[in-house]
Amino acid sequence: EAAVTQSPRNKVTVTGGNVTLSCRQTNSHNYMYWYRQDTGHGLRLIHYSYGAGNLQIGDVPDGYKATRTTQEDFFLLLELASPSQTSLYFCASSDGGASTEVFFGKGTRLTVV
Amino acid sequence: GEQVEQLPSILRVQERSSASINCTYENSASNYFPWYKQEPGENPKLIIDIRSNMERKQIQGLIVLLDKKAKRFSLHITDTQPADSAMYFCAASTGGNNKLTFGQGTVLSVIP
Numbered sequence: 001e002a003a004v005t006q007s008p009r010n011k012v013t014v015t016g017g018n019v020t021l022s023c024r025q026t027n028s029h030n031y032m033y034w035y036r037q038d039t040g041h042g043l044r045l046i047h048y049s050y051g052a053g054n055l056q057i058g059d060v061p062d063g064y065k066a067t068r069t070t071q072e073d074f075f076l077l078l079e080l081a082s083p084s085q086t087s088l089y090f091c092a093s094s095d096g097g098a099s100t101e102v103f104f105g106k107g108t109r110l111t112v113v
Numbered sequence: 114g115e116q117v118e119q120l121p122s123i124l125r126v127q128e129r130s131s132a133s134i135n136c137t138y139e140n141s142a143s144n145y146f147p148w149y150k151q152e153p154g155e156n157p158k159l160i161i162d163i164r165s166n167m168e169r170k171q172i173q174g175l176i177v178l179l180d181k182k183a184k185r186f187s188l189h190i191t192d193t194q195p196a197d198s199a200m201y202f203c204a205a206s207t208g209g210n211n212k213l214t215f216g217q218g219t220v221l222s223v224i225p
Contacts, residue, residue, distance in 0.1 A: 031211055042119070042202055042215035043157070050210065059114065059214070090156060094211040100145055102211050104156040 002027040004105035006091050012111045013081050021076040021108050023091030029103075031096040032074040034058070034066060036087040037107075043090065049074060050096065081112045115140040117205050119216025127224055132190045134219045136203035139184065143205040146179060146186045147213070151200040161188070193223045 003026045013019050025032060033048040045058030047066035055066055063085060065077040078085055088109050094102040119136045126132045136146075147162035163170045163177045163186065170177045176189040190197055200220050204213040 033212075035215075040122075040217055042117075042217045043213075044215070045212060048210070048212060056210075058212075096209050096211050100162070100206070100211050101147070101159050102213055104158070106156050 002029070002093065002101075002103035004091055004093050004103055006089075006105040006108050008108060009106065010109045010111075012113060013078075014113055015082060017078075017081045017112070019078040019081050019110065021078075021089055021091075021110070023074045023076075023105060024072050025074075025091075025093040025103075026072065027093055027095070027103065028071070029093040029095045030071070031094045032068060033092040033094075033102070034064070034074070034076045035090045035092065035104075036060065037090060038087050046076065046089075078110075081110075083112045086110060086112045115143060115205055115207065115214040117203060117214050117216040119203050119219060121219060122217060123220050123222075125222045125224060126193055128194060129192055132193050132197070132221055132223070134188045134201055134203065134221075135185065136187065136205075136216050137183075137185050138205045138214075140205070140207060141181075141184065142207045144208060145206040145211075146177070147204050147206075148175075148177065148188050149202045149204065149215075151202065151218075153199075157202060190221075193221075195223050195225055197221060198223045 035043040049068035144165035149157035203216040
């Protein structure tokens, strides 16, 4: 099965703090995504990328930056964390071609106090 | 963009009965409609999907129906078991970038 690994799995930070969430996929997929999951909203796309150095804006990008350093690695950055960013964050990958399945990591639970 | 509405948000059914979840979408260019199951503390996992060139797809006890005119698709779980209890998400995508727009989710509880 396709492998998407997120770290850390849990993180607590203070309001105004700086947080980086990491994601690595070993599927040789071109596309990587960052979603947040909140009750009543499902999963919402923050940013995505179709290759190293590329970044595309998702549906809820405010307050987030992202960087794709290699085909395998995609990072989500919160430079001034706010309590509204308390959420469960999922990274995902897809090859965007013949196979359209999107594979999700195990998630990072972020709490901003 | 795309918006996907999913109902109901909570669904309780008796074991061995059927469960149905409905989703609607707005963008007529959407052509891929996956369904994901998420168990507590786990990541979402694809259970079945349908593309816009089909109206019906079945994998064992899972049936997906797609009505493109009405912009509506649905998941039907037949002969439910307690192991089917989970959160279910529908989603829609317009193509190659696999940018999925998800519904709000349905918590399914199958009562023994």
